[in-house]
Amino acid sequence: MSRNPFIRLLRFLFFAVVVRALILVALGLTVRNRERLPKDGPAVLAANHNSNLDALALMSLMPLRLLPKLRPVAAVDYFFTSKAKGWFVTNIIGIIPVKRGSGKEGGNPLLACEEALDRGEILVLFPEGSRGHPETLGPLKKGIGHLACARPKVSIIPIYMHGLGKALPKGSTVLVPFNCTVHVGEPLYGTGTYNDFVTALGEAMMKLGAQEKPPAWE
Amino acid sequence: MTIVFGLPQPVVTATAGVWAVLVVASLIVWGLRLRGPAERYEELVRRTESWWWMIGAFTFAIAVNTTVAIVFLASISYLALKEYLSLIPTRRIDRGLLLFAYLAIPIQYYWAATDWYGMFIVFVPVWLFLFFPALMASRGDTQGFLRAVGTLSWGLMLTVFALSHLAMLLVSGEVNNPVAGGVGLLFFVVVLTQFNDVAQYTWGKLIGRHKVTPKVSPKKTWEGLIGGVLTTVAVAACLGPYLTPMDWQWSALAGGVIGVAGFLGDITISAVKRDLGVKDTGGLIPGHGGILDRVDSLTYAAPAFFHFFRYFFTP
Numbered sequence: 431m432s433r434n435p436f437i438r439l440l441r442f443l444f445f446a447v448v449v450r451a452l453i454l455v456a457l458g459l460t461v462r463n464r465e466r467l468p469k470d471g472p473a474v475l476a477a478n479h480n481s482n483l484d485a486l487a488l489m490s491l492m493p494l495r496l497l498p499k500l501r502p503v504a505a506v507d508y509f510f511t512s513k514a515k516g517w518f519v520t521n522i523i524g525i526i527p528v529k530r531g532s533g534k535e536g537g538n539p540l541l542a543c544e545e546a547l548d549r550g551e552i553l554v555l556f557p558e559g560s561r562g563h564p565e566t567l568g569p570l571k572k573g574i575g576h577l578a579c580a581r582p583k584v585s586i587i588p589i590y591m592h593g594l595g596k597a598l599p600k601g602s603t604v605l606v607p608f609n610c611t612v613h614v615g616e617p618l619y620g621t622g623t624y625n626d627f628v629t630a631l632g633e634a635m636m637k638l639g640a641q642e643k644p645p646a647w648e
Numbered sequence: 649m650t651i652v653f654g655l656p657q658p659v660v661t662a663t664a665g666v667w668a669v670l671v672v673a674s675l676i677v678w679g680l681r682l683r684g685p686a687e688r689y690e691e692l693v694r695r696t697e698s699w700w701w702m703i704g705a706f707t708f709a710i711a712v713n714t715t716v717a718i719v720f721l722a723s724i725s726y727l728a729l730k731e732y733l734s735l736i737p738t739r740r741i742d743r744g745l746l747l748f749a750y751l752a753i754p755i756q757y758y759w760a761a762t763d764w765y766g767m768f769i770v771f772v773p774v775w776l777f778l779f780f781p782a783l784m785a786s787r788g789d790t791q792g793f794l795r796a797v798g799t800l801s802w803g804l805m806l807t808v809f810a811l812s813h814l815a816m817l818l819v820s821g822e823v824n825n826p827v828a829g830g831v832g833l834l835f836f837v838v839v840l841t842q843f844n845d846v847a848q849y850t851w852g853k854l855i856g857r858h859k860v861t862p863k864v865s866p867k868k869t870w871e872g873l874i875g876g877v878l879t880t881v882a883v884a885a886c887l888g889p890y891l892t893p894m895d896w897q898w899s900a901l902a903g904g905v906i907g908v909a910g911f912l913g914d915i916t917i918s919a920v921k922r923d924l925g926v927k928d929t930g931g932l933i934p935g936h937g938g939i940l941d942r943v944d945s946l947t948y949a950a951p952a953f954f955h956f957f958r959y960f961f962t963p
Contacts (some may be wrong), residue, residue: 458730461933593734596743606747607726609734609930643925646737648792 431501432521438498441522445489445497446591447617453483453490457597458609462641466587466614467491471499472547473617474586476565476574478635479556480595480632488554490592501526501546502554518533526553528573547581561600567632568638578620585617588631590638596647613638623642649828655711656828657903658834658890663707670935691720691850694806695933702933705828706838710831714818715761717831721815722757728807730946731751732931735920736799741789745780749804752776756808758816767815772809773958777801805945809817813950814838817957824891832891833957840887841929844880844910850916868911877907893961905956906949913948917941 433440444564453459467475485502492500504525511515519525524542527540538544543553557574558567567590579588593610615638649659677696683690709720726902752772759768769879781797792954815835851870853904860868881903889901917940932936 458727458930458932462931570777596734596738599743602743604744606743607733607750608731609731612930644922645735647736648739 431524431571434473441524442494442497444522445479446494448485449632453487453610457483457487458491459487459547460491460539460609461491461614462612463614464491464596465596468585468587469551470616471552472581472584474553474555474574474577474584476555476557476586476588476631476635477589477591477599478639479558479561479599480559480591481598483594483598484591485525485560486558486559487591487612488538488589491554491612491614498554499551500554501551503556503559505530507576508528518630524606528641530559540573543577544580547570547577547584557628558577561595567635570628570635572624573633575620575624575626578618578627578631578637579622579624580620585619588615588634588638589613590615590635590641592639592642592644611642611644613641649826650913653711654713654872656832658828659710659831662835662839662887662891663710666703667707670699674700690699694905695779696935698935700932710834714830716759717744717818717834718761718815718846719760721811721818723806724939724943725753725757725811726813727749727932728943729803731932731938731940732803732807732946733922735926737795738799738805739789739796741787742784742796742800745783745787746778746800747778748783749800752804752808755811757815760812763816763819765816765820768812776804780804810951811943813954814946817950817954820958820962824957827893828891836887836891837882837906837950837953838946840884840906841910841945843883844876844907845914845945846949847879848872848876850913851879861915861918864922865915868915873911877904877911880907880910881923882902894957898960902953902956905952907950909948910945913945914946917944 436554441471467586475491477488485504489502491495492546501607502523502525504519504523504527506527506529509519510527511527520527527544528539528543530539543555546553555574555577557570559571559573578584589611590613592613593608596606597608597610598605614635618627618631618634652660655663666766668851677689677692681693695724704721709717729750733749738746748752754770755946756768759765759771780800785797809823814837817837818830818834821833825833849872852867852869852875854871855875856867856869856871858870859866860870860873881900884903885896888894888902889896891901892902894902917929921927928937929940932939936942
């Protein structure tokens with residue numbers, strides 16, 4: 431993320447005006463158990479992934495005061511397809527780029543995430559890895575487990591969202607307004623093995639998702 | 649009619665009255681919370697806080713000018729339609745088509761803003777009623793067709809057509825209400841409908857015993873309904889001659905129409921919620937639920953009062 435004060439101001443205005451108008455006014459978020467959201471970093475918001483709007487919606491949940499600390503984690507290959515797109519997601523959205531599958535080559539793909547947590551930042555992360563089937567929770571990747579166990583003191587907040595997959599699903603560029611419901615869960619900590627953590631997180635997210643029966647979407 | 653702050657003087661005085669009632673009610677709630685266990689009144693406090701926002705927004709909207717008021721009313725339709733479409737089962741194939749449903753709102757409110765009654769009254773019930781099923785049929789997916797057509801048409805009627813009567817009342821009332829203009833009529837129906845909700849709720853809480861609709865809305869009682877409507881009739885009889893060309897008898901009758909229509913709107917949305925298995929239509933207004941929970945009674949009271957007034961008091 432840029433240190434340039436002008437770009438930081440641009441980022442602030444983008445989130446304070448454009449994103450909030452879009453997410454909170456045009457779409458509308460209903461947040462269940464808002465009090466469980468972290469008051470400050472370091473923390474990880476781990477949510478299900480249905481739409482390109484997911485990260486923006488999660489970032490709108492947090493007060494603007496924390497915006498400089500908010501960092502969505504995103505895949506390099508998807509977002510760095512052009513120079514302009516790369517600049518935008520790096521400087522305005524403020525993502526931490528992760529190289530998918532680079533763990534197999536022996537490196538630590540989540541090093542940047544760990545460093546961000548050490549700086550007290552708040553990560554927005556989608557453990558499913560990609561958007562998958564709209565409005566369903568796919569299997570979780572192991573990365574979140576490694577990250578949680580590497581920083582066991584950091585609270586990981588499971589979150590389940592309904593509705594954004596209808597508003598802007600994968601493969602669509604037309605936004606249709608739908609309300610979105612966000613269920614915030616109790617924080618989890620990576621105290622055991624990474625596999626246990628991934629299982630626990632998956633169960634917590636499933637449980638949050640089951641709190642509400644979304645209307646049929648067939 | 650005397651104009652104060654750009655509004656007819658009776659509307660300014662009546663608005664001041666609403667704010668006075670709000671202040672007194674807030675003081676009572678505040679007192680209750682100080683005396684009793686705070687958790688018991690948490691919901692009531694949230695509700696009261698939300699009333700400040702809603703009455704504030706309404707006052708602002710009518711105080712600036714007619715355009716702002718119409719945009720405000722159109723936004724209520726937008727939020728209500730969005731909430732409705734988010735609650736009901738929908739078909740993936742209709743996703744893009746629902747964007748056109750939203751487009752109906754600016755168009756419908758444009759007819760109202762330009763006082764084009766002929767278009768206003770046929771646009772949704774005739775043109776959109778014919779257009780959307782044909783559009784859906786032309787896309788070729790017949791699975792769930794009838795349900796998709798039915799739910800969309802009904803939703804548009806309720807959230808766009810019915811609620812837009814408020815804007816039509818505001819615009820057309822300008823010439824038909826020499827006492828306090830269109831804004832006087834708008835104020836009359838909106839404030840009385842909301843007052844009627846609170847009155848029915850309060851009477852029900854105080855002396856409610858016999859359930860009206862045990863299956864649909866178990867908290868509604870005959871005592872609440874009758875007490876609420878009678879209170880609304882009494883308030884309408886006092887307010888009407890001051891804000892509208894109706895004398896106190898006609899105003900009382902209008903109050904009865906608003907009270908009963910408001911109740912019917914309320915139980916209709918309750919039936920929808922029960923059918924869908926949700927408690928609230930949304931979480932937009934803390935302590936109240938969604939916007940549909942708040943305007944449910946208006947979806948019936950607005951057209952009912954509009955056509956009552958139009959039939960008896962428009963030359």
